[in-house]
Amino acid sequence: MTDPMTLKLDDCRALDAQDPLRDLRQQFMLPEGLIYLDGNSLGVLPRAAVDRVAHAVIAEWGQGLIRSWNSAGWFDLPQRVGDKIAQLIGAEPGEVVVTDSTSVNLYKVLSAALNLAAADGPGRRVVVSERSNFPTDLYIAEGLCKARGLQLLLVEPDDLSAAMTADAAVLMLTHVNYRTGAMHDMAAMTAAAHAAGILTVWDLAHSAGAVPVDLNGVKADFAVGCGYKYLNGGPGAPAFVWVHAHHVERFWQPLSGWWGHASPFAFTPGYQPAPGINRYLCGTQPMLSLTALDCGLDAILAAAPFGGMAALRHKSLALTDVFIDLVNQGCAGHGLAIATPLAHGERGSQVSLSRAEGAYAIVQALVARGVIGDFRAGDASGPLASQLDILRFGFTPLYTGFEDVWTAVEHLRQVLESGEWRQPAFAQKNAVT
Ligand SMILES: *Cc1c(COP(=O)(O)O)cnc(C)c1O
Numbered sequence: 001m002t003d004p005m006t007l008k009l010d011d012c013r014a015l016d017a018q019d020p021l022r023d024l025r026q027q028f029m030l031p032e033g034l035i036y037l038d039g040n041s042l043g044v045l046p047r048a049a050v051d052r053v054a055h056a057v058i059a060e061w062g063q064g065l066i067r068s069w070n071s072a073g074w075f076d077l078p079q080r081v082g083d084k085i086a087q088l089i090g091a092e093p094g095e096v097v098v099t100d101s102t103s104v105n106l107y108k109v110l111s112a113a114l115n116l117a118a119a120d121g122p123g124r125r126v127v128v129s130e131r132s133n134f135p136t137d138l139y140i141a142e143g144l145c146k147a148r149g150l151q152l153l154l155v156e157p158d159d160l161s162a163a164m165t166a167d168a169a170v171l172m173l174t175h176v177n178y179r180t181g182a183m184h185d186m187a188a189m190t191a192a193a194h195a196a197g198i199l200t201v202w203d204l205a206h207s208a209g210a211v212p213v214d215l216n217g218v219k220a221d222f223a224v225g226c227g228y229k230y231l232n233g234g235p236g237a238p239a240f241v242w243v244h245a246h247h248v249e250r251f252w253q254p255l256s257g258w259w260g261h262a263s264p265f266a267f268t269p270g271y272q273p274a275p276g277i278n279r280y281l282c283g284t285q286p287m288l289s290l291t292a293l294d295c296g297l298d299a300i301l302a303a304a305p306f307g308g309m310a311a312l313r314h315k316s317l318a319l320t321d322v323f324i325d326l327v328n329q330g331c332a333g334h335g336l337a338i339a340t341p342l343a344h345g346e347r348g349s350q351v352s353l354s355r356a357e358g359a360y361a362i363v364q365a366l367v368a369r370g371v372i373g374d375f376r377a378g379d380a381s382g383p384l385a386s387q388l389d390i391l392r393f394g395f396t397p398l399y400t401g402f403e404d405v406w407t408a409v410e411h412l413r414q415v416l417e418s419g420e421w422r423q424p425a426f427a428q429k430n431a432v433t
Pocket of ligand 1: 103104134174178239
């Protein structure tokens with residue numbers, strides 16, 4: 001503790017005092033005494049959502065009933081919430097709709113991308129992705145490839161360039177890896193894919209609201225993302241979908257339901273796709289969930305006067321830097337390794353720590369102390385370093401402070417030093433990890 005470089009609690013308090021974003025935390029209902037480092041899995045409750053959702057239930061549903069599709073603005077809520085998301089991901093108004101789940105939206109955009117590729121010639125029969133991509137992305141791609149007689153090629157990050165051949169139709173990547181927090185250079189990857197005649201599908205599940213994204217700037221082709229993580233839309237909040245303006249009207253997406261019809265209430269026979277991104281809707285949308293998500297987005301857009309996503313990113317990197325420094329300083333000798341890239345340009349808004357044994361129990365011991373992170377199992381089929389289990393900590397700059405980081409690492413240090421994680425109760429696995 002004589003090292004002048006050592007970060008102390010007072011230093012973290014000083015960082016909080018200087019933080020221009022610190023008051024944004026008041027927008028959320030955070031349980032007293034809890035340090036929540038899992039906003040990358042389920043975001044917290046925006047205070048405004050409590051009354052807004054109650055109003056949607058009691059007044060809009062209870063009293064307005066069917067009239068609320070018009071009078072409460074239900075009908076165009078997927079577009080209005082989409083326009084708010086557009087501001088966070090470099091899209092234009094009218095280019096994003098909020099609907100369905102990330103998995104379902106991925107099915108729609110990957111289908112459209114494959115149709116687009118096939119229209120340019122029959123030669124490209126491969127979908128390229130990363131072996132370490134989020135499983136549902138790969139399951140969806142696997143199913144689509146099987147149905148169309150295509151090949152799904154899964155490679156390690158370093159082998160992506162080599163996989164961009166004349167056989168490849170689509171490069172489907174998640175911008176920020178859910179296990180490691182490693183972030184792709186979206187501009188460079190998209191440019192490399194396009195140079196090889198390949199379309200790109202980006203999953204922004206761990207990016208939207210967490211790191212700056214510029215879909216039109218990088219000329220991406222298709223993107224999807226999640227509403228319940230950094231966007232704080234609530235459990236099972238609908239996801240979003242974006243398609244580049246050049247492509248959006250070239251094809252139907254395969255789930256050609258009535259909400260994606262040009263005039264859903266004409267009840268005419270024969271599908272006519274709606275213009276623009278509206279054709280990516282399928283059936284009736286979940287108004288209560290959309291209402292909650294709308295509040296989550298308002299809470300992020302409240303950062304606009306302070307610099308918006310750039311300011312959030314600046315704080316997120318500062319939080320993850322402090323976390324990494326404190327772990328290195330306080331938890332050395334306990335078998336933890338930082339699994340997240342140290343380079344800022346390669347890091348999302350989380351830090352993953354790997355450990356040969358006990359990762360699950362350590363996370364549980366932290367939860368018992370009121371510090372919530374989560375556990376992800378090692379990547380058994382991956383390269384050696386990725387086979388270790390992961391303790392995962394998400395840092396949401398809207399409501400996480402530097403003192404929270406200090407306290408969380410202090411608990412981690414105590415859990416490791418005391419060995420309390422070895423208690424049998426912490427080894428019991430739940431259905432959802
Ligand atoms: C969280 C997440 C999903 C979630 O998909 P759902 O369909 O909402 O369950 C999909 N892809 C990635 C990369 C994710 O991180």
